[in-house]
Amino acid sequence: MTTATPEIVGRGNADGARLFREWFTDLTAAAAAGRGAAYVFVMGSLAELLRTFDLPIVFPEINSLQTAVRRVAHEYLAEAEEYGYSPDICGYVKADVATQLRGGVLPMGKIPKPAVAVLTNACNTYIKWAEIWERMHGTPTFVLDVPGSRAAGLKPGPGDRDFEGDRTYVLAQLRELITLLERVTGRSFDVDRLRESLGHANRMSRAWERLLQLNRSRPSVFNALSDGTIYLGVANALRGTPEGAAYFEDLVAEMEYKVAHGIGTLTEEKWRLVFVGVPCYPIFRRFNELFGEWGGTFVNSTYLWFASGGTNLGFQYDLARPLDSLAEGLLVSVRDAMDSMFFQTRILADMIDGYQIDGVVFHPIKSCRTVSTGLADNRRALMEMKDIATLFIESDMMDRRVVSEAQMKNRVDAFFEGLASRRAQAAIAAAGR
Amino acid sequence: MTLLFPEWRDQPLDEALRACRDLLEDDRFPTVRRWRDAGGRVIGHFQVYFPEEIAHAGGLLPFKVRGAPIEPTRADSHFGSYLCSILKTSLELALSQRVQFEAFFTHPICDAARNLAGVWGRNFPYPCQILYLPQNANSAHAAEYLRHEYDRVRRTLEPIAGRAITDDDVRRSIAVYNENRALLREIYELKRTAPWLLPADEAYVLVALGGLLPREEHNELLRTLLPRVRERPARPRDRIRVVFEGGFCEQPPLDLIRMIGRSCYVVDDDLLIGLRWIVEDVPPSGDPLQALATAYLEQSSHSPVQHDLRKPKGEMLLKRIQESGAQAAIVTAAKMCEPGLEEQVVHTRTLDQAGIPYFVSEFEENMTSFDQLEIQLETFVENLLFE
Numbered sequence: 001m002t003t004a005t006p007e008i009v010g011r012g013n014a015d016g017a018r019l020f021r022e023w024f025t026d027l028t029a030a031a032a033a034g035r036g037a038a039y040v041f042v043m044g045s046l047a048e049l050l051r052t053f054d055l056p057i058v059f060p061e062i063n064s065l066q067t068a069v070r071r072v073a074h075e076y077l078a079e080a081e082e083y084g085y086s087p088d089i090c091g092y093v094k095a096d097v098a099t100q101l102r103g104g105v106l107p108m109g110k111i112p113k114p115a116v117a118v119l120t121n122a123c124n125t126y127i128k129w130a131e132i133w134e135r136m137h138g139t140p141t142f143v144l145d146v147p148g149s150r151a152a153g154l155k156p157g158p159g160d161r162d163f164e165g166d167r168t169y170v171l172a173q174l175r176e177l178i179t180l181l182e183r184v185t186g187r188s189f190d191v192d193r194l195r196e197s198l199g200h201a202n203r204m205s206r207a208w209e210r211l212l213q214l215n216r217s218r219p220s221v222f223n224a225l226s227d228g229t230i231y232l233g234v235a236n237a238l239r240g241t242p243e244g245a246a247y248f249e250d251l252v253a254e255m256e257y258k259v260a261h262g263i264g265t266l267t268e269e270k271w272r273l274v275f276v277g278v279p280c281y282p283i284f285r286r287f288n289e290l291f292g293e294w295g296g297t298f299v300n301s302t303y304l305w306f307a308s309g310g311t312n313l314g315f316q317y318d319l320a321r322p323l324d325s326l327a328e329g330l331l332v333s334v335r336d337a338m339d340s341m342f343f344q345t346r347i348l349a350d351m352i353d354g355y356q357i358d359g360v361v362f363h364p365i366k367s368c369r370t371v372s373t374g375l376a377d378n379r380r381a382l383m384e385m386k387d388i389a390t391l392f393i394e395s396d397m398m399d400r401r402v403v404s405e406a407q408m409k410n411r412v413d414a415f416f417e418g419l420a421s422r423r424a425q426a427a428i429a430a431a432g433r
Numbered sequence: 434m435t436l437l438f439p440e441w442r443d444q445p446l447d448e449a450l451r452a453c454r455d456l457l458e459d460d461r462f463p464t465v466r467r468w469r470d471a472g473g474r475v476i477g478h479f480q481v482y483f484p485e486e487i488a489h490a491g492g493l494l495p496f497k498v499r500g501a502p503i504e505p506t507r508a509d510s511h512f513g514s515y516l517c518s519i520l521k522t523s524l525e526l527a528l529s530q531r532v533q534f535e536a537f538f539t540h541p542i543c544d545a546a547r548n549l550a551g552v553w554g555r556n557f558p559y560p561c562q563i564l565y566l567p568q569n570a571n572s573a574h575a576a577e578y579l580r581h582e583y584d585r586v587r588r589t590l591e592p593i594a595g596r597a598i599t600d601d602d603v604r605r606s607i608a609v610y611n612e613n614r615a616l617l618r619e620i621y622e623l624k625r626t627a628p629w630l631l632p633a634d635e636a637y638v639l640v641a642l643g644g645l646l647p648r649e650e651h652n653e654l655l656r657t658l659l660p661r662v663r664e665r666p667a668r669p670r671d672r673i674r675v676v677f678e679g680g681f682c683e684q685p686p687l688d689l690i691r692m693i694g695r696s697c698y699v700v701d702d703d704l705l706i707g708l709r710w711i712v713e714d715v716p717p718s719g720d721p722l723q724a725l726a727t728a729y730l731e732q733s734s735h736s737p738v739q740h741d742l743r744k745p746k747g748e749m750l751l752k753r754i755q756e757s758g759a760q761a762a763i764v765t766a767a768k769m770c771e772p773g774l775e776e777q778v779v780h781t782r783t784l785d786q787a788g789i790p791y792f793v794s795e796f797e798e799n800m801t802s803f804d805q806l807e808i809q810l811e812t813f814v815e816n817l818l819f820e
Contacts, residue, residue, distance in 0.1 A: 084781060086766075086774040088515070093775070121568040124544045127740045128775045135747070135779065143740055145569035147582070148541075150562045152554050165581035169567075172574035342551045342563075366515040369771060370544035373520070374551045377511040381555045394513055 009263060012222075012251040016230040019247060021108075023237045028109035030056040036115025036184075039133060042232075043309045044120030044146060044334040048201045048240040048317075048326065049177070052193040053185045058111050059236055060129070064095035065397065068281035070107045073398045090125050091367040091398025093132070100136055116184045117141040118177065122148070122309075122334050123370045140184060142177050146170060146331055148338040152346070158328070171327035191322055197240040198317040198326065204239060207248035209314030212304060214255040216355050218272075219264025220299040221255045225275050226288045227265070228304050235308050270295025271419055274351050276302050276344070276378075277363035278371050280408075282400040290409055291361070294416040299355050302340045302347070306371070310336035341371050345381045352386055359389040359419055366396045389422055391415040435471040437464040438646055441654060446661045453638045453654070456645065458687065460501050462532050464645050468494045469533065474593055477534040479523060479549055480682040481542050481707035481738060483564065484725050486610050486715075487587050489648065490602035491594030496532060497644030497708070498523045499684055502798050503531075511552060517769040518797050519683035520545050524552065535593045536560040538586070541568065542682065542738035543772050560589055570730050570741040579726035587722070603721035606648075611714040613648045616655040621701065621709070623659070625757050628674070628698035629667045634691035636699075641684075643708050672698050673817050675792075676754050678780060679765030679773050680704035681736040685796045692803045693763065696814045701757035706736050737776040746776060747783030754789060761790040761817060763810075768797045790817055 030037060038055040040046060047057055067073040073095055080094035081087060083101065104111040114133050119126040121143060133139040147166045149155060156163040178189045211231070214221055222228065231251065238244025258264070273291065275298045280287040291298070305312045310333030318325040340347055351357060362379050364372035379390050393411050395403040438456060441449040456464065465475055476488040477498045485495035500519035508524040526532050536559050539549040547563060554561035565582055567575040587598050620639055623631050631639075639658070643651045675697045677690075684704065693699060713732045716724045735744040754762060764780045766773030777793065784791045792813045794806060 084778040086777070088769050089771050089774050121541060124541060124547065124738070125771060127568060128737075128772055131740065131746065131779075132775075134745075141742075143569045145565075145567055145572070145575070145578075147565040147578075148547075148563065150565070150585070151550055151560065154562070162581075162585055165578065165585075169572075169574055169578035169581075173569055173572050176572055176574075342548055343554075344551075345555065364513040364515075368544070369516065370547070372513055373516060373545045373548035376513050377552045377555055380511065394515070 008254045008257050012247075012254050013227060013230055015247060015250065016234045019238060019243065020230070020233045024108045027056055027058060027111050031104055031110040031112040035112050037112040039114040039117040039130075039139070041119050041123065041126050042236050042307050043122035043337045044144065044330055045236060045239060045309060046118050046144065046177070046330070047236075048197045049174070049194060050118065050181070051197050051240045052190055053181050053187050055115065055181075055185065056112055057237070058114070060096040060099075061092050062233060062236065063099060063106050063108075063111060064092035065281050066108055067095050067106065068398045069284050071282070072107055073282060074400055077399060087399075087401075088366070090129075091396060093125060093129050095398060096129065097132060100133070113137055114139040116181065118144065120144050120146045120330075120334055122146065122306075122338050125370065140180060142180055144170070144173050144177060144330070146334040148335050149343060152343040167327055167331055170331045171324060174323060174327050174330075194326070195319050195322045198322055199319055200242055200245040201240045202316050202319075203245035204235065204248045205311050205314045205316065207245070207252045208235060208308060208311045210252050211248065211255060212300065212312055214252070214259055215299045217259045218356065219262070219269040220272065220297055221258040221264060223265045223267070223288065224298040224301040224304055225279060226285075228298075228301060229279060229284075232304065232307050235311060265297055267292045267297040268295055269297050271297070271358045271416065272299045272356055273297065274300050274302075274348065274355070274357050274360045275363065276348065276360060277375060278303060278365050278368055278397045280363065280365075280395050280403060281397050282403050283405055286405060287408070290412045294412075296359070296416065298361075299357070300351050302344055305340040305347075306337040308337075310334055310340075312336070342374060344374075345378050345385065348378070348382050349385050352388055357388065358423075359391065359415065361415075362390060362392045364392070364394050366394070366402050367398055389415070389419050435467060435473070437467045437650060438642075438654070441658075446658065446665070449658060450635055450638070453642055454634075454687070457638050457641050460503050460526075460531055462645065465494065465496060465532050468647075474535040475533065476590065476593070477527070477532065477537040478564075479537075479539040479546055480519070481540065481736060482566065482710040482729070483538060483540070483707070484583055484586070484729070485648075486603055486606040486721075486725060487583060487598065488590055489609065490606040491590050491596070491598040493535070493590060493594055494647060496534070497705075498526070498537070499644065499682075499705070500798050501526055501531075502686055504799075511556070515769060516545055517683055517767050518799055519767065520549065522798065523549070524556075527553070527557065534559060536562070536589065538562055538564045540564050540566055543770070545771070546682075560593075562589065566729065568740055570739060571743070576723070576726045576730055579729060580720070580723045583722040583726055600721050603725075604717050607715050607721055607724065608717050609648045609652065611717065612652050613643060613655075614709070614711060614714065616652060616659065617643070617709050618712075619659055620655070623662065624698075625700045627663075628700055629669045630665050631662050632691070633677075633694035633697075633699035633702075634687055637687065637690050637704055640705055640708060644705070671818065672696060673761055673814055674698045674700045674757070674759045676700065676750070676757060676759040676762045677702035677704065677765070678750060678753075678762060679767065679777075679796075681706045681738065682773070683767035683770060683798055685765065686798060686800050689796060689800060689803055689806070692807050693810065695807075696811055697763070700759050701753050703734075703736060706734055710734050737772040746779045750780050750783060751787055751789075761792065761813075763792045763794070765794050765796055768795050
């Protein structure tokens with residue numbers, strides 16, 4: 001990892017795109033072979049466990065966002081709305097409904113039917129979503145209940161009776177899930193394979209945590225929104241695999257090289273921003289350009305926290321007690337993912353300090369109430385806590401009908417003008433002291 | 434105990450029912466004010482279900498936070514655009530100090546509601562928490578987990594109560610609530626067997642007052658009024674029997690329920706289902722928290738916000754229709770309600786397959802005009818009556 005060469009720069013994005021394509025090619029092959037898949041979600045995918053049963057893993061959230069990035073989401077949404085779903089519900093769900101009605105056909109390939117659905121309660125819509133597969137395909141579903149933080153700052157840890165009560169519950173459910181997976185796949189649980197998979201996940205988690213830390217540097221070495229979404233794709237799709245672990249270790253090497261050589265992102269960094277919410281996938285590239293044109297770059301995001309299922313914590317499984325440790329890791333990490341949505345004020349304040357942030361961009365979306373409901377109030381609280389510029393723009397992650405690029409540009413432009421004014425005033429004040 | 438709602442006493446039935454309606458529609462919540470004026474403390478809990486017995490056992494008043502038909506002038510700036518009304522008006526009730534609490538609980542019933550603990554906690558100094566009701570109802574360990582969670586709630590409430598909340602306290606409260614559950618079941622038995630005696634809006638008011646009163650007082654009210662309702666000289670009318678679905682969280686305006694009652698007998702519904710979540714007596718002996726936890730999972734109703742493999746949504750709707758002898762269903766959802774809107778698809782497809790007629794609509798608690806909706810509903814009803 002220390003024999004870095006200039007060719008290393010840009011490797012992460014290229015390799016990430018390749019791995020992602022290969023993953024989808026494998027899913028298409030599995031569908032062609034008539035194999036059933038495990039349908040999972042990004043917050044608590046349990047990929048580490050599912051891989052030990054040789055189940056192809058499908059992430060419907062990722063499939064759905066891909067339809068938006070590839071600008072065909074509206075076709076899928078229309079089909080689901082024709083079926084009966086309201087324009088006012090989650091666009092990811094609707095794109096998946098249409099995908100199922102199309103027999104799994106997506107722009108990137110074809111996904112296998114669900115043999116089992118495994119989901120946590122990190123998002124309630126996961127549960128309603130899985131009920132659709134229950135009805136459409138008779139899919140066995142398993143809700144792995146991960147109790148989240150009960151209140152801001154209420155964080156009991158190992159040894160505390162409330163934490164232990166939750167851990168016992170998660171562990172018991174894991175055992176029940178294993179029984180279900182054995183039944184669905186006809187295979188016996190292999191604890192050694194789990195240990196192996198957890199080991200790969202440990203390497204990935206360690207690297208992910210380090211990756212986020214590396215962006216504290218000036219200039220930042222990756223864009224949390226554009227580059228970060230590629231990383232998230234790999235982090236989810238290849239969690240628990242040697243390829244996924246190696247990818248992130250290589251990525252860390254690339255970013256350490258960039259830090260050492262003062263190489264930033266494509267944007268000439270004038271403003272360091274945090275992104276809060278879910279990206280605007282219908283105009284993904286353009287959305288980022290709106291900020292990049294002003295020299296704004298996203299150096300961190302809550303998305304990199306919650307959409308990685310809390311991998312940002314870098315939790316390390318204890319391979320000597322794999323199942324117990326998986327339960328603890330799941331509880332701690334998924335809870336952290338939920339905290340970065342529901343109780344994020346302190347998290348954002350720490351980001352502002354740790355990453356030398358100039359502004360925070362809140363992007364609530366129509367489709368996702370999990371992420372969006374608290375943002376306006378969070379913004380108020382954050383602005384009381386810190387002297388920080390913020391931007392609040394609403395649109396959607398899927399539905400271009402509620403994305404107004406012109407209106408968005410006006411708001412973004414005004415935001416940067418405000419940032420420039422703040423900086424000028426601060427300079428004047430400093431000169432006067 | 435301080436009498437919080439004396440207005441209905443010694444009144445003829447219609448006057449007593451009018452007093453009940455006035456209380457329900459009074460957005461100054463006079464019973465809560467009287468409770469506080471007497472030194473009482475109040476625990477707010479958002480829809481759908483909360484184990485009120487635990488708060489009651491500590492001498493606290495559990496208050497069901499279910500929004501209100503008010504303008505969220507203060508709360509609006511705390512939320513974005515694409516949200517159901519109940520979230521905003523519930524916060525408005527607290528920000529405007531129409532009601533004041535010593536603690537607030539919300540639940541992971543939906544993505545929006547779960548956020549309320551964070552929102553509330555940033556605006557009020559008292560404990561604002563999520564009660565994590567189990568979402569894996571089929572786990573053999575869910576009841577044990579929930580018992581632990583209820584114990585955590587008890588520990589949270591004890592400092593507010595200013596004393597320990599003992600098992601005996603909870604057992605006594607369970608007995609009070611068992612009586613209440615029986616009386617609420619009686620209301621629904623009346624709705625099924627003699628709906629002409631108790632129109633939909635009146636039945637709703639009688640149930641809903643449970644969220645505003647100590648249960649002892651609610652019990653007394655129902656014990657007194659229900660026999661008098663049975664003696665009403667009302668006769669059956671030419672109306673169709675319907676089940677109303679979609680009222681598990683945000684509540685339709687009372688006038689909307691009354692409007693439906695003009696052409697339909699609402700013989701069952703899911704309005705305020707949390708007050709009726711536990712469908713049988715909870716054992717008043719043994720470990721009371723374990724009994725409540727088990728009852729939540731094993732002796733309970735159903736709703737779009739609880740996933741239980743034993744309660745497939747479509748089948749549960751058909752069961753509700755069959756057991757109430759309904760001819761049709763009104764399948765509604767609150768605007769912007771993710772679980773409710775998703776459930777509409779299940780329900781309408783299920784009813785299509787079963788050949789049961791249905792009427793679909795959306796509502797909002799702040800609606801004031803129902804003319805168009807009434808014409809549509811009447812047309813639907815006439816089609817059934819004269820087919």
